[in-house]
Amino acid sequence: MTPLAPPARKPGAMTTMHRRIRPVLAVLAAAIALAACGQTGPAADGATPTPRATAKPQATREFQACFGAPPAGWSGVQRAALPTTQFDPLVIAPSGDRAYGSYQTTAGEQGIAAVDLTGGTLTPLVSGRALGLAVAPSWLAWVQGLGQGFPEPWALHARNLDSGEQLTLASGDASILPPGLALRGTELAWLQAMSADLTKPADELRVYDLAARKQSVLDSGVLGAPVLAGPYLVWTHGLGDAAVLQAVDASTLLPAALPAQLRAQTGIRALAGSPAYLFWDTGRNHGAAWRFDRGQLTTYTVNEPYGLQFMTVAGHFLLWSIGSPPGSLVMDLDTGGGYLVASAVLAGSEAAIVRTGPLGASNPKSGSPGTTVSVLTVASAPAIPRCSG
Numbered sequence: 283m284t285p286l287a288p289p290a291r292k293p294g295a296m297t298t299m300h301r302r303i304r305p306v307l308a309v310l311a312a313a314i315a316l317a318a319c320g321q322t323g324p325a326a327d328g329a330t331p332t333p334r335a336t337a338k339p340q341a342t343r344e345f346q347a348c349f350g351a352p353p354a355g356w357s358g359v360q361r362a363a364l365p366t367t368q369f370d371p372l373v374i375a376p377s378g379d380r381a382y383g384s385y386q387t388t389a390g391e392q393g394i395a396a397v398d399l400t401g402g403t404l405t406p407l408v409s410g411r412a413l414g415l416a417v418a419p420s421w422l423a424w425v426q427g428l429g430q431g432f433p434e435p436w437a438l439h440a441r442n443l444d445s446g447e448q449l450t451l452a453s454g455d456a457s458i459l460p461p462g463l464a465l466r467g468t469e470l471a472w473l474q475a476m477s478a479d480l481t482k483p484a485d486e487l488r489v490y491d492l493a494a495r496k497q498s499v500l501d502s503g504v505l506g507a508p509v510l511a512g513p514y515l516v517w518t519h520g521l522g523d524a525a526v527l528q529a530v531d532a533s534t535l536l537p538a539a540l541p542a543q544l545r546a547q548t549g550i551r552a553l554a555g556s557p558a559y560l561f562w563d564t565g566r567n568h569g570a571a572w573r574f575d576r577g578q579l580t581t582y583t584v585n586e587p588y589g590l591q592f593m594t595v596a597g598h599f600l601l602w603s604i605g606s607p608p609g610s611l612v613m614d615l616d617t618g619g620g621y622l623v624a625s626a627v628l629a630g631s632e633a634a635i636v637r638t639g640p641l642g643a644s645n646p647k648s649g650s651p652g653t654t655v656s657v658l659t660v661a662s663a664p665a666i667p668r669c670s671g
Contacts, residue, residue, distance in 0.1 A: 342543075343580040345618030348669030349588060349611065352621040356612075358658035362402030363641055365652040369397060369404065371629035371636045372415040374596075378633025378659065382422065384412050388651050394424055399634065399657050408441065416465035420444050421492055423470050425460045436460045440470060440492055451490050451497075462507025464515060466532050468493040471500070471508045471515055487517055489535060500535065501528060511555025512574040514538055523549045527562075543579050544572055556595035557632055559615065563590045571600070571615050582618060596630025597660035603627065610637075614666035621666065634659050 371383040379399050385406065386392040393409040407422060413436055414425035422443055428435040438452040438461065451470070454460065457478035464471040470490045477484040485505040490497045506518030506525065514529040526548055531538045539545070544560070547570070554561040563569040566589030570581045584590055587604065588611055594601045600613045600620075610628040612635075613620035626639045635658045640650030 341578060343578070345580060345582050345668075347582050347584045347588070347613055347618045347620060349613075349620045349622055350669050352612075352623070353664050353666055355662070355664045356621075356658065358635070358637060358656040360654055360656045361399050362397055362404065362655035363652070364404060364655070365641060367404060367653060368650070369395065369638055369653045369655065370627050371397070371638055371655075372412070373417045374629050374631035374634055374636055375417060376631050376633060378631060378657075381629065381636045381655070382407075382415060382417050383629070394422070397655055399636065399655075402655065407443070408439075413460045414463050416463035416470065418465045418467055421465060421468065421470075423463055423465050425463065427460075429456065433457065433459070438463075438472060440490075442492075449492065452488070462509075464508045464510050466510055466515070469532075469535070473505055473507045473517070476502075483521070498535075500530060506550070506553065509553045509555035509560075511553070511560035512557065514540065514560075516540075516553060516555060516560060518550045518553065525550045541572070541577060543577075552591075552593065554593040554595050554600070556597075558598070559595045561593060561595055561600060561615075563593070566590055569593075569600075571595075573615075580615065582613070584613075588622070594628075594630055596635050597632060597663065599630065599635065599660070599663065599666075601628045601630050601635070612666065617666060617668045619666040619668045630660070632660060635663065 366388045367385050369383055369385045371381040373382045381397045381399055382394065385395040392411060393406055394412050394415065395404050395406045397404050411427040412424045413427050416423045420443055421440055423440040426437050426439060428437060433456040435455050436453065437450055439448060439450055441448040452474055454475065458475045461472035461474055468491055470492060472488055474486045474488050476486055483504050485502065486499050487501040487505055487508060488497060488499055501519060503519055504521045508515055508517040510532055513532055515532045516527055516529045518525045519528045520526055527540055527544055527550065529538045529540050530536060549564045550562045551565060552563055558574060560572045561569060567584050569584065569590050570579060572579055587606060590602060592603050598615045600615055601610060603610045607624065609622050609624040610626050611620055611622055623637060626637050629636050637656045638653050641652030641654045642650050
């Protein structure tokens with residue numbers, strides 16, 4: 283891939299209100315006539331009957347998110363019980379057969395590990411504390427903390443999981459925030475802070491081709507961390523209410539024009555993406571999702587204490603974690619219904635949602651010494667209905 287100049291920046295406006303879908307009944311008279319005659323095949327005159335029209339998806343919707351009891355069928359299948367290891371999943375392989383995340387043993391060993399979601403085996407990959415993680419076939423990229431707390435110095439590494447080859451791509455001191463990562467094939471994108479003064483932020487969106495060993499800069503200024511969404515690599519440009527979406531084609535890194543409704547969005551704080559969706563928030567209590575195959579925009583209001591943060595999209599579900607009460611939340615992007623999974627960590631991809639929870643007695647300070655790992659395929663995850671009332 284040959285990176286070119288960054289895309290143009292465009293301002294925008296806010297979304298419209300939700301309207302109920304009205305079904306379209308096409309060829310009603312013909313259907314009644316056919317039913318009256320008991321016909322099930324072609325029309326009597328030999329002409330091909332006109333097919334029924336179907337209702338088009340509503341272009342813009344608005345939901346008040348609500349959280350109730352988990353529907354039946356959301357428990358998943360337990361794949362691993364790790365009695366002496368705490369494991370927190372961060373990234374699920376697109377194929378849904380492996381979870382990558384942070385681990386720590388009762389003996390004090392810590393690092394990044396992979397859990398085989400078919401057999402339950404945990405395999406340590408690298409040692410140290412991970413502040414961020416991205417995975418694509420053959421490559422693992424991570425931000426490693428080099429201190430004892432936050433903020434702390436860090437380094438960005440990438441390792442070829444087949445050959446064991448490892449690269450160090452960037453670093454930062456305690457005054458430079460760790461970057462967000464997006465990895466597609468051999469192209470690793472991250473946000474590199476260029477200013478230690480948080481009152482005068484300046485960033486570069488960098489892309490490194492792990493195969494060609496070439497780096498390029500896609501954009502600079504006040505930027506937000508990149509995500510992969512639909513066919514795009516997407517990030518934000520601008521500060522506060524002026525923050526707008528920018529994009530390149532993820533396969534070529536050439537400038538790409540987002541749909542008009544996406545170009546119109548402003549005030550974007552954080553992003554999450556998947557092959558089917560781009561999700562963003564404009565604050566803890568307001569978010570929006572764009573569904574690429576329908577060209578459909580949906581906005582969500584999420585009341586406290588369930589404010590949006592650290593979001594992941596898995597299929598048509600949004601996952602995020604909260605600290606009080608501790609746990610993770612699931613919201614169905616198609617309905618706005620959701621539920622809380624207490625004392626659990628969730629991660630997901632287009633193929634699977636992985637849940638980890640404590641195994642054995644839990645200490646308020648140190649947590650549980652062990653972890654259970656359960657898997658639910660996205661295809662089998664039942665819809666979460668809207669709350670009644």
